[in-house]
């Protein structure tokens with residue numbers, strides 16, 4: 001399973017966001033993160049820093065860890081808009097500004113290819129932790145769950161003929177991977193089939209049903225960053 005990384009500047013700022021992509025469903029595996037959050041996410045999720053050290057200049061200069069590929073070439077318009085909406089909905093720009101001192105230091109170490117020790121020293125100076133790993137998962141995780149539980153031809157739910165899910169399954173080819181279902185369809189997955197709350201696409205997290213469920217299950221961190 002390949003997980004390239006890409007990055008982009010938020011329009012009209014010098015704030016860079018990083019995203020891990022998953023090539024299985026060709027969807028973003030994470031939400032956009034400022035560099036500090038991104039580095040802490042590596043630790044939280046047990047992801048190795050090797051790729052980041054090796055490809056950092058490509059990730060920043062070209063916008064993608066894949067050789068000779070730019071951010072625009074690598075992502076669809078849908079995904080680029082999804083990222084900007086997510087940043088706006090979750091005030092991620094504010095988070096990035098709050099983390100700027102740490103991000104600048106980490107950036108300088110990675111660009112200059114300073115020692116790994118200085119990189120870890122910079123991490124040691126970060127005096128906060130990020131939310132649990134689940135807070136940052138994005139469309140890939142949602143589609144992985146849907147594929148195994150709802151949409152897959154052998155999935156239990158399709159065979160049990162839930163009318164709403166059968167309908168959804170029929171839509172699969174049309175919506176493919178780049179379009180999300182309607183809000184109420186996701187609410188159905190949560191209510192009737194136990195879809196984990198962290199798999200709700202970010203654009204629908206302002207839904208009052210969703211907010212109530214997160215509060216009920218003490219998962220408020222899925223709502224605010």
Ligand SMILES: [Zn+2]
Pocket residue numbers: 157162163164165166188192193
């Ligand atoms: Zn159903």
